[in-house]
Amino acid sequence: MTSAPRGILLVDKPGGITSHDVVARARRALQTRKIGHAGTLDPMATGLLVLGVGPATRLLTYIVGLDKTYEATIRLGVATDSDDADGVETARADAVAVAAVTDDAISDGVAALSGPISQVPSRVSAIKVGGRRAYDLARAGEHVELAARTVTISRFEVTGIRRQDDMIDLDVVVDCSSGTYIRALARDLGAALGVGGHLTALRRTRIGPFVVDGAVGEIAPDTELRSDAAVAASVLGAFPVTADEARDLRHGKRLPGAAARMVTANPAAIDPDGRLVGIVERRGDDVKSIMNMAEEPL
The missing domain is CATH 3.30.2350.10 (Pseudouridine synthase)
Structure with a gap:
């Protein structure tokens, strides 16, 4: 079977x-x-x-x-209700205003949106408001007001600038913390430059x-x-255990004095056969499982 x-x-x-x-x-x-x-x-x-x-x-x-990495294209000069190309256009800057946006101004705007920032998510998002998804509320014509959150943009790099008469397309690479909305970066950059902006392409390349x-x-x-063991070890670090220790962890027992062997806060306990026992934590000098995996057959 x-x-x-x-x-x-x-x-x-x-x-x-x-x-x-x-x-x-x-x-x-x-x-x-x-x-x-x-x-x-x-x-x-x-x-x-x-x-x-x-x-x-x-x-x-x-x-x-x-944390995650994205490659994206931001269009300056046009704003939409969803902050991306799937939304309805809500504002368009005239060609004179767009032409006045210099490369230096773009660089300054990008720099201001780098590091720890306060970001209001796009109103067309999956965040729940009163038990309902924000995008469902927005599409029903209801007012959606989302709270700002702190996110970290560790890299916001412009890799290309393409100018047209009434819009500017920016190719960018973004390294960011979980919970960051790249659409909101496009919206806020466009707003800071006075011409509006939205996302026309987005590709996630790393998690x-x-x-x-x-x-x-x-x-x-x-x-x-x-394998779940290999993935857990790559994300959380590995905590090798003996067959007896694996059995004890699965039975909810502590491993006395084993905390000295931990190299990360919540490592993955791996048994001698390379199977994932679970995720563990320090309890004083001991180690205890905080999440056990179903035992994998050999």
């Missing part, structure tokens, strides 16, 4: 479909319902989507908060240690999954 699939799958999401569509395709291909994803991509966006399959879905909570190179575009029944 074939065992149920388990592991992590890196997918290169195409444009025009939702992240949930990708999950649905994976469920059909791998013939299992237990699949989730870490970090939603808008339908317009392409690039890296991390799927957890089977028991490995429990690891997604440790992946979703990792933590995972990169889009090597991610699959099509999911087939025989698509190979990354």
